[in-house]
Amino acid sequence: MPPLNPLDPLNPLGAEGIRVREPAPPPLRLPAPTGRVAFAAAHVVADPYGENTPGAPAAVDWDTTLAFRHHLWGLGLGVADAMDTAQRGMGLDWAATRELITRSGAEARCVGGRLACGVGTDQLPAGDAALTDILAAYEQQLDVVEAAGAQPVLMASRALAAAAAGPEDYLRVYGRLIGQARQPVILHWLGEMFDPALAGYWGSRDLDEATGTVLTLIREHATRIDGIKVSLLDADREILLRRALPEGVRLYTGDDFNYPELIRGDELGHSHALLGIFDPIAATAAAALKALDAGDPERYDALLAPTLPLARHLFAAPTYHYKTGVVFLAWLAGHQSHFTMVAGAQSGRSVPHLVELFELADAAGVLPDPELAAHRMRQYLAVAGVGQA
Numbered sequence: 001m002p003p004l005n006p007l008d009p010l011n012p013l014g015a016e017g018i019r020v021r022e023p024a025p026p027p028l029r030l031p032a033p034t035g036r037v038a039f040a041a042a043h044v045v046a047d048p049y050g051e052n053t054p055g056a057p058a059a060v061d062w063d064t065t066l067a068f069r070h071h072l073w074g075l076g077l078g079v080a081d082a083m084d085t086a087q088r089g090m091g092l093d094w095a096a097t098r099e100l101i102t103r104s105g106a107e108a109r110c111v112g113g114r115l116a117c118g119v120g121t122d123q124l125p126a127g128d129a130a131l132t133d134i135l136a137a138y139e140q141q142l143d144v145v146e147a148a149g150a151q152p153v154l155m156a157s158r159a160l161a162a163a164a165a166g167p168e169d170y171l172r173v174y175g176r177l178i179g180q181a182r183q184p185v186i187l188h189w190l191g192e193m194f195d196p197a198l199a200g201y202w203g204s205r206d207l208d209e210a211t212g213t214v215l216t217l218i219r220e221h222a223t224r225i226d227g228i229k230v231s232l233l234d235a236d237r238e239i240l241l242r243r244a245l246p247e248g249v250r251l252y253t254g255d256d257f258n259y260p261e262l263i264r265g266d267e268l269g270h271s272h273a274l275l276g277i278f279d280p281i282a283a284t285a286a287a288a289l290k291a292l293d294a295g296d297p298e299r300y301d302a303l304l305a306p307t308l309p310l311a312r313h314l315f316a317a318p319t320y321h322y323k324t325g326v327v328f329l330a331w332l333a334g335h336q337s338h339f340t341m342v343a344g345a346q347s348g349r350s351v352p353h354l355v356e357l358f359e360l361a362d363a364a365g366v367l368p369d370p371e372l373a374a375h376r377m378r379q380y381l382a383v384a385g386v387g388q389a
Contacts, residue, residue: 018377020362020370030076032114033289036263036270037227037250039078039116040278040285041085042069043326044092044100048338058087058096058342065100066107068335075286077278078114079104082145083153084194085276086118087323091343094123098144105148116186116274117150119177121157129159135173139180146182153186153229153274154178158197167203167213174217184226186252186274189214191232193319207237215244222246229254229274233315235262243268256315256322260304263289264297276322277311280329281366310360313353324348325357332358332373333366339380351384 032038045068046052050059069079081104082088082097092100101117108115121129121137129137134157145152154177164170178185192199202210218225227250230238235258242251253262253271262271278285284303291299314325324345331339340346349357358377367373 018374020367020374021365022370029074030286030290032076032078033286033293035293036289037078037252037272038076038263038278038285038289039080039114039252039274040072040282041080041083041274041276042072043279043323043330044086044096044342045327045330045336046338046340046342048340052091052340052342052344054091054343056343058092060096060100060342061336062099062103064336066103068330069104069107069113070111071335072279072282073108073111073113075282076289077282077286078116079108080153080274081115081117081150083118083155083188084190084320085279085323085326087342087345088118088120088155089122089158089195090320090323091341091345096342097122101144101148101150105150109149115148115150116153117145117148118155118188119145119152119185120155121159124159129163131160131163131169131173134159134163135176138173138177142177142181151183151186151226152181153188155188156190156195156198156201158195161198161201164203167209167216170202170213171217171220175221178217178221178224181224184224186226187214187218187228189228189230189232190254191234193233193317194231195320207232207234211237211241211244214241218249219246222249225249227252227272231255233257233319238262238271239266242271256311257308259311260288260301260308264292264300276326277307277314279326280314280333280361281307281310281364283368284364284366306364307366310357310364310366313356313360316353321345321348325354328354328357329361329366332361332376334369334372339376351381351386354380 045061045064047059047061052059072079082101119141121134124137202213204210229252231254251271252274256277288300288303315322327341330336361367
C-alpha cells in the first residue's frame with residue numbers, strides 16, 4: 001500500500017475523503033438453507049471496561065455477544081461457537097469458554113437455533129501433557145458442550161500435536177471421543193497457517209499422509225461422524241478429500257479463500273460451510289445460499305464474488321490475526337459499540353491493513369449503515385494519529 005496521505009481528499013484516510021456506497025437492504029430474517037448446512041463461526045465481544053490485557057482472564061460483554069448470535073440465527077445460519085474465531089487459544093480462557101458454551105446453548109434452545117461448539121484441551125496447564133490427560137481434558141469439555149445441547153466439534157489440540165508420537169495416537173484419542181459422544185461429531189482440521197502449533201497434525205507434516213490418517217479415522221467411525229471442517233486454504237486438496245469421504249459424511253469448508261466455488265460445488269458434490277468469514281458477511285452469505293436453494297447459481301455468484309477480495313485480505317498472513325479484522329468489521333457494522341478485544345487483540349493488525357479492510361468491506365456491500373461505518377472509521381483514524389485535512 002502506498003504511504004498514507006491524510007491530506008489527499010481522494011484518499012479514504014482523509015476525513016472528507018471517506019466514501020461509502022449504499023448497500024442493498026439486508027434481509028431481516030431468512031429460513032435456514034436447505035441445500036447446504038451453513039455455520040458462521042462467531043466472535044466474542046469484549047467488555048470494554050474489563051481488564052482485557054494479554055494473559056488476563058477474558059472479560060466478555062455477554063449481552064452483546066449473545067445478541068450477535070441471535071443476528072446469525074435470524075438469518076438462518078447455524079452458529080459455530082467457542083472456536084478459533086471466538087479467540088480460542090488467543091485470549092478466551094477455559095472459564096470464559098465454558099460460560100460462552102452454556103449461555104449460547106440456552107439461547108439456541110430458546111429460538112431453535114442450530115449450534116455447534118468447540119471441544120478442546122485448552123484448560124490444560126502449559127507444558128507437556130500425557131495422552132491420558134489430553135483425553136481427560138477433551139472428555140471434560142465434551143460433557144460441557146453436550147450439557148449445553150450443542151453439537152460437538154472436536155477441535156485440533158495443541159497439546160495432542162505436541163504429545164502424539166504418530167498417527168496411532170490420534171486414532172486412539174479421537175476414536176475414544178467419538179465413541180463417547182451422544183450424537184455425531186464434527187472433526188476439525190485446522191492448518192498451521194491458522195495456528196503454527198498445529199503443524200504436523202494427524203501425525204505427519206506430509207499432507208497426503210495426514211489425509212490418509214483422517215480418512216482411516218472417518219471410515220472406522222463413519223456412522224458417528226457428521227462431517228469434518230477443513231481449514232487448509234487448499235481448494236484442490238479439499239475437493240479430493242470431499243470425494244473420498246464415506247457417504248453421509250459432510251465436508252464443511254473452512255477455506256476462507258475459496259468458499260464460493262467449494263460451497264457451489266460441481267457435478268460430483270459440494271462442501272457445506274463452517275466459516276469465520278460468514279461472521280462479517282452473514283447477511284450476504286445467507287442471501288447467496290437462498291439463491292442457491294432457488295436454483296439461481298448466477299445470483300449466488302454475484303452476491304459472493306465481491307466478498308472474496310475482502311476475505312482474502314482479512315485472512316492474509318499472519319492468518320491467525322484475522323480475528324482482529326472480524327471484530328473491527330463488527331464495530332463498523334454496528335454490532336458492537338467499541339473496537340476492543342479480549343487479550344488486547346485489537347492491536348493484531350496495522351492501520352493500513354484495517355483501512356484496506358474498510359475499503360473492501362464497502363466494495364462488497366457488507367456495511368449495513370454506511371454513515372455509521374464512515375463515522376467510526378474517522379474515529380479510528382483520529383485515535384490512530386492520522387491527521388485531518
